[in-house]
Amino acid sequence: MRSRVLVVRQDNLGDVLLAGPCVRAVAAAASVTVLAGPRGAAAAALLPGVDDVITWRAPWIDPEPEPVERADVERIRETIARCDFDAALVLTSFHQSPLPTATVLRLAGVPWVGAISDDYPGSLLDLRHRVPAGLPEAERALSLAEAAGYRLPAGDDGRLAVARPLPPVEGLPDRYVAVHPGATAPARRMSPGRLAEAVAALAAAGHDVVVTGAASEAGLTAQVAGVHGLDFAGRTSFAELAYVLERADAVVAPNSAAAHLAAAVGTPVVSLFSPVVPASQWRPYRVPQVLLGDQYAPCRGTRARECPVAGHPCLETVTPGAVLDAVESLVREGRLREEITR
Structure with missing residues (x-):
């Protein structure tokens, strides 16, 4: 039975698209669910290798955050707990901390959590990955998957990608x-x-x-x-x-x-x-x-x-x-x- 891995990327559409190579590396060995924010969920659904998408607005990530509410955090904790994930990778930009999300994952019973973190994580992370400054964002995310033991499958060149087929649109010129x-x-x-x-x-x-x-x-x-x-x-x-x-x-x-x-x-x-x-x-x-x-x-x-x-x-x-x-x-x-x- 394939393991179940949660890949977290909670901000905007473009950020989620840049997580695509990381997602495909994990999907080569596991079933992948993406935890995305409402601003990025449509991109998560379009990534190759994604089996399911959970949508939640994280108040420590969203640029127009709602107040932190215990009931809201408890709902997402319960949702994650019911999924019985084997592991989670928390993807963030260089200026964001993965540790609030890692706390929720630990409270949900996720047994293994990895993230890029310069901050001391205590017992929140099993894998505290560090990267040099200035890496392209897609490579930064992929490096976390690789540090966790996941690799892109043979023939995957690591570029960005979307799932096919795409729905056609009428009324476009021949060239534009x-x-x-x-x-x-x-x-x-x-x-x-x-x-x-x-x-x-x-x-x-x-x-x-x-x-x-x-x-x-x-x-x-x-x-x-x-x-x-x-x-x-x-x-x-x-x-x-x-x-x-x-x-x-x-x-x-x-x-x-x-x-x-x-x-x-x-x-x-x-x-x-x-x-x-x-x-x-x-x-x-x-x-x-x-x-x-x-x-x-x-x-x-x-x-x-x-x-x-x-x-x-x-x-x-x-x-x-x-x-x-x-x-x-x-x-x-x-x-x-x-x-x-x-």
Whole structure:
């Protein structure tokens, strides 16, 4: 009988996608359940190797946390206890502690718990794994699985991936560039007006443009699409968004779930990257890309959610022409690869 392992990643969609190689390594030897937050559960359901998803908003992880309530913590403890897991791996970003979650897992009776932790864990962890600073986030998570004795199966190259088949989406052009303006942290977004100028430049150069976003972002996507792009706000689930991004010639996106989802389906990315977090850790993983944005701007390394610098210079200095040039260089490379592989 295969062992049952809980893999915990409790924050956003992109963070969960970056846990994919770790999940696949564990799934090669065990049945995997992912404990995700409500902001990331849709990505967990899309990861290859995941047998089940438990959703819970952790007040020590969620960026807009609810108060810590005993009854809420007791409910998730009981849920985990009923599942009778053999082990758990707690994945966190470099600035998060796994120890509150490890406490809940211990109280739920999970017999073996591993996590990356610089803090002394006492009896909370069986595996206290440490990693060098600056590792790409996908490799950081995979290193925990490897330290726990799990390995990617033969033929798995460790890139990001999604489960197939993806649900098709109607109404897309034959060839197009996808532009995704949204990100959970405002500091990571280019202004709608500036990005609308880039969409206009793409359209003027002959590219069809599809602008994607959630229904809640309809005002944003309408402004960015203007009269030049097709506004797809609210028209896709997360799995359908993966289909839209996979069929695109290139994706233009900030440091967001869309950029990581594009990487997971193998589409080149023009990354509008604000340096509030390090690009070395969070840029699109192992996919053709062009990184735009001043990586030495004053906001560098602040982890700010709201831009701390007047005028948002790290992204507002990126010109529409630079976005167009980046897209066209990636499209040329992609079409050359298509011709070579025919």
